[in-house]
Amino acid sequence: xxxxxxxxxxxxxxxxxxxxxxxxxxxxxxxxxxxxxxxxxxxxxxxxxxxxxxxxxxxxxxxxxxxxxxxxxxxxxxxxxxxxxxxxxxxxxxxxxxxxxxxxxxxxxxxxxxxxxxxxxxxxxxxxxxxxxxxxxxxxxxxxxxxxxxxxxxxxxxxxxxxxxxxxxxxxxxxxxxxxxxxxxxxxxxxxxxxxxxxxxxxxxxxxxxxxxxxxxxxxxxxxxxxxxxxxxxxxxxxxxxxxxxxxxxxxxxxxxxxxxxxxxxx
Amino acid sequence: xxxxxxxxxxxxxxxxxxxxxxxxxxxxxxxxxxxxxxxxxxxxxxxxxxxxxxxxxxxxxxxxxxxxxxxxxxxxxxxxxxxxxxxxxxxxxxxxxxxxxxxxxxxxxxxxxxxxxxxxxxxxxxxxxxxxxxxxxxxxxxxxxxxxxxxxxxxxxxxxxxxxxxxxxxxxxxxxxxxxxxxxxxxxxxxxxxxxxxxxxxxxxxxxxxxxxxxxxxxxxxxxxxxxxxxxxxxxxxxxxxxxxxxxxxxxxxxxxxxxxxxxxxxxxxxxxxxxxxxxxxxxxxxxxxxxxxxxxxxxxxxxxxxxxxxxxxxxxxxxxxxxxxxxxxxxxxxxxxxxxxxxxxxxxxxxxxxxxxxxxxxxxxxxxxxxxxxxxxxxxxxxxxxxxxxxxxxxxxx
Ligand SMILES: Cc1ncc(COP(=O)(O)O)c(C=O)c1O
Numbered sequence: 001x002x003x004x005x006x007x008x009x010x011x012x013x014x015x016x017x018x019x020x021x022x023x024x025x026x027x028x029x030x031x032x033x034x035x036x037x038x039x040x041x042x043x044x045x046x047x048x049x050x051x052x053x054x055x056x057x058x059x060x061x062x063x064x065x066x067x068x069x070x071x072x073x074x075x076x077x078x079x080x081x082x083x084x085x086x087x088x089x090x091x092x093x094x095x096x097x098x099x100x101x102x103x104x105x106x107x108x109x110x111x112x113x114x115x116x117x118x119x120x121x122x123x124x125x126x127x128x129x130x131x132x133x134x135x136x137x138x139x140x141x142x143x144x145x146x147x148x149x150x151x152x153x154x155x156x157x158x159x160x161x162x163x164x165x166x167x168x169x170x171x172x173x174x175x176x177x178x179x180x181x182x183x184x185x186x187x188x189x190x191x192x193x194x195x196x197x198x199x200x201x202x203x204x205x206x207x208x209x210x211x212x213x214x215x216x217x218x219x220x221x222x223x224x225x226x227x228x229x230x231x232x233x234x235x236x237x238x239x240x241x242x243x244x245x246x247x248x249x250x251x252x253x254x255x256x257x258x259x260x261x262x263x264x265x266x267x
Numbered sequence: 268x269x270x271x272x273x274x275x276x277x278x279x280x281x282x283x284x285x286x287x288x289x290x291x292x293x294x295x296x297x298x299x300x301x302x303x304x305x306x307x308x309x310x311x312x313x314x315x316x317x318x319x320x321x322x323x324x325x326x327x328x329x330x331x332x333x334x335x336x337x338x339x340x341x342x343x344x345x346x347x348x349x350x351x352x353x354x355x356x357x358x359x360x361x362x363x364x365x366x367x368x369x370x371x372x373x374x375x376x377x378x379x380x381x382x383x384x385x386x387x388x389x390x391x392x393x394x395x396x397x398x399x400x401x402x403x404x405x406x407x408x409x410x411x412x413x414x415x416x417x418x419x420x421x422x423x424x425x426x427x428x429x430x431x432x433x434x435x436x437x438x439x440x441x442x443x444x445x446x447x448x449x450x451x452x453x454x455x456x457x458x459x460x461x462x463x464x465x466x467x468x469x470x471x472x473x474x475x476x477x478x479x480x481x482x483x484x485x486x487x488x489x490x491x492x493x494x495x496x497x498x499x500x501x502x503x504x505x506x507x508x509x510x511x512x513x514x515x516x517x518x519x520x521x522x523x524x525x526x527x528x529x530x531x532x533x534x535x536x537x538x539x540x541x542x543x544x545x546x547x548x549x550x551x552x553x554x555x556x557x558x559x560x561x562x563x564x565x566x567x568x569x570x571x572x573x574x575x576x577x578x579x580x581x582x583x584x585x586x587x588x589x590x591x592x593x594x595x596x597x598x599x600x601x602x603x604x605x606x607x608x609x610x611x612x613x614x615x616x617x618x619x620x621x622x623x624x625x626x627x628x629x630x631x632x633x634x635x636x637x638x639x640x641x642x643x644x645x646x647x648x649x650x651x652x653x654x655x656x657x658x659x660x661x662x663x664x665x666x
Binding site: 057061062073078110135155156159160163182183187 | 292451
C-alpha cells in the first residue's frame, strides 16, 4: 500500500537517516532463493525492497542486472510468480514495504488493471515501470490508485526542470531519482547528485530516493546525506553472484548490514 | 493519416505507437520531435536532402517492368521499384541521409545505429563518412557471422562495429544495446534508428524519409503504365521500406500487401518472424505494436533466413494498417524466399536481397489472381550481394 511506503520513509526521517532501498531480481539466482533473500534483506537493514520482475529485453539495465533477468527468464519466472513470492514472503513475516520493478510488457500481458489489483492483494505496495513514463501511464496510474498501490515516477539528470513538477505531482510515496545518464550498474553516482536532488526538491515535498551507481559504503553514506532514500541494485546482484547459491542470503545480508551500518533484528 | 495537414506530429496510429521510454530519454525525444517538425517545414532542409538524394544516393530509382517474369507468369504485369540501385544497395540510405542531416541540425556529433542485415549499418556508416560524424554500429554476433561482408564495409567506412552477444544475438538485441548506449550518451549522441519502429517521432519520421519510394513509384506507374497498380507488395521487417512504398498510396484504390518472414514455419513459436501474422499487441523498444511474445509478455526468439526481417516487433503504423484492414499481411517461409530469389535472378538478371525475395512469390500469385491487364508493384528494397554466402549455404554449395 502507498501508506506503508509513506510511513516507512517518515519513520527513517524521524530517526534522522535515509531509507535504504534494496533491489533483488525475482527468480535470481534461483526461484526458491527469492523469499529467503527478501527476508534476508529486511533482516540486514533494508527499509524498502524493490523486487525485479524479469523481462527478456531490459534495455535500461547494465550487464549485471541483464544477467539476472536472463537467468530469471530462463527459469520461467512470470509476473504471476513474482506475486506468489511476495505473498509467501508476507506469510513468512516480511514487513518492509515492497515495490515491483520492471518493464511494461509483462504487466500489459497480465493486464494492467489485474496487475494492480493482484499486487495489492499479494501484499506489494507499488510499481516502478522503467519504460512507462507518466505521460503514457494514464490507465495504469488509475488502476494503481484504485487499488491503493503506489506508482513511483522517475526523474533523471536530463529531465527538464519545467517537467519536474508535472512528474513529481504523480508521486504518492516517493520519487526515484536516477543519478546519472546511463544504465544500472554503470558510472558511479556523481558528486553533483546533491544539486539534482535540490532542484527536484523545489518542485515537491515527496521523499526522493536516489539510485544508479550506488554500491559502496561511502556512496551510500554520501547519498544518504542529500536524499531521503538510497537505492542499491547491481551491488546486491553482485553479492548474490559472489559465491555459492546456498550462501547468497548470508552474503546479501552481510552486505546490507555493512553499507547501512546497522542491523534491524526482528524488524 | 497524412500528417501534412497537421501542425503537430501525431504520437499515435490509433492505439499503436506512443513513447514508452525511460525518463532519461524523454528530453531527447522532445528535442528530436521539435527539430524534425521544424526541419520538415524548412525549405533549406528539404532542398539539402533532395540534392543529396539526387546526386549522392542516385534518386529517383527506376521503376522497372519485369517483362520476362510477367510473360512466365502470364497474368498482371509485374513492376519492380528498384531500391537495390540506390547508393549502398538498399532503401536504408533514404532514412540514413534524412536523420543524419537532422543530427547535424541538433548539433550531435556522434551517431549510433543498430543493424541486422548490415544494410542500415552500411548506409549509416556511409552517410557519417560523408557528413563527418562519428559512427558506432551495434550488431548481433549471429548477424555478424552471416553478414561478414557488410561488417567489413562498415569498418572500411570508418565505423566502429560493436558485437552484441546477448539474447538471440540478432537485431532485437542490437537495438537493446544501442538504447543502452543512448541512455548513457544521450547529450552528444543521436540514435539513428534503421526502421519505422521505436518511440515517437521515429516511426513517423522514418516513414516520411522512406515515403520517397512510394511517391516516385506512384508517378512512375502513372507515367509508364498509364495507371496506378492494383496492388503494392513489400517485405516487412521493421517495416520501413513497406511503409515508404505504401504511404503515398493510402488514399488510392490500391491493395497493400506486406510480406513477413515465416522462417521455418508459423507452427512453432520462436522459429519465424511473422509479427503481424502470428503476434499480439504489446510494448517493445518504446512503442506499442504487434509483437511475438508468450502469454507472460516475454519476447520470443525469432528466425528468418534473412537477417533484416529477423525481428519480433514491427512498426506501429503497420499494426494500425492491419487492425483497420487498410493493408493485408501475409508470411513467406525461408524456402519460398529462396525460390523467389532464384526466380527473379534467373528471369530478370536482378539478384534481390533475401528480404525483398520474400515478396516475389506472393507478387507472382497476386499477378496470377489479378490477371492480364492488371499491375502489381513490388518494392525491391535491396540487392543480394550481401546474401551470397547465406544462399550458397542454403543451396548446399561451398564457396
Ligand atoms: C534490403 C532490405 N530490405 C528490407 C529490410 C527490412 O527492413 P524494413 O522492414 O524496415 O524495410 C532490410 C533490413 O535490413 C533490408 O536490408
